[in-house]
Amino acid sequence: MSRIASVLLPMPLPEAFDYAEPEGMDLAVGDQVAAPLGPRLMRGVVTQVRDGTGGNRPLKPIAHRIDDPPLPAGTVAFIEWAARYAADNPGWPLAMALRGLPGLSAA
Numbered sequence: 001m002s003r004i005a006s007v008l009l010p011m012p013l014p015e016a017f018d019y020a021e022p023e024g025m026d027l028a029v030g031d032q033v034a035a036p037l038g039p040r041l042m043r044g045v046v047t048q049v050r051d052g053t054g055g056n057r058p059l060k061p062i063a064h065r066i067d068d069p070p071l072p073a074g075t076v077a078f079i080e081w082a083a084r085y086a087a088d089n090p091g092w093p094l095a096m097a098l099r100g101l102p103g104l105s106a107a
Contacts, residue, residue, distance in 0.1 A: 003027075004052035005062060007035045007044035008079070010095035016047045020059040027062070030070035034063040045071055045094060047080070071097070 005027050006016035019035050021027050027046050034041040041063050052059075071079075079097055083090035 002052045004050055004059065005033070005046050006048040006050075007033060007062065008047045008076075008094050009035065009037065009042050009044045009091055010098055011042070011091045012089045013091045014089055016090070017044075018059055020052070020061040021049065022061050025062065025065060027065065028070065029073050030076050032066040032068050032070060034066060036060050036063060043098065045076060045079075045098075047076055 003021040004018050005021045007019055008016040017035070017037075019033075027033070027049050029046055029048065031046045033044055033046060035044045036042075043066060075097060079093045080090055082088075082093040086093075
């Protein structure tokens with residue numbers, strides 16, 4: 001069965017974007033991925049993975065998983081909480097969290 005990954009991007013966007021999970025990628029919450037956004041690939045973090053049946057349009061697939069360690073589920077939950085608390089786009093707290101991690105490579 002196909003799955004859909006919600007990916008939060010470190011940009012001023014109001015919510016995570018949905019992408020198709022490529023066969024065999026086996027994504028989990030917190031995984032860092034390269035996701036297409038317009039003509040470029042963006043680093044993002046998976047915030048949810050769910051079964052995907054039907055839909056009104058095909059989703060773009062995630063390009064690849066980034067080899068950096070996943071963000072702990074508690075960190076992802078805190079990022080979402082911080083955005084709600086500050087009444088801000090969730091991409092801003094994510095951008096701050098990613099900036100604070102050592103050894104991140106570009107997508």
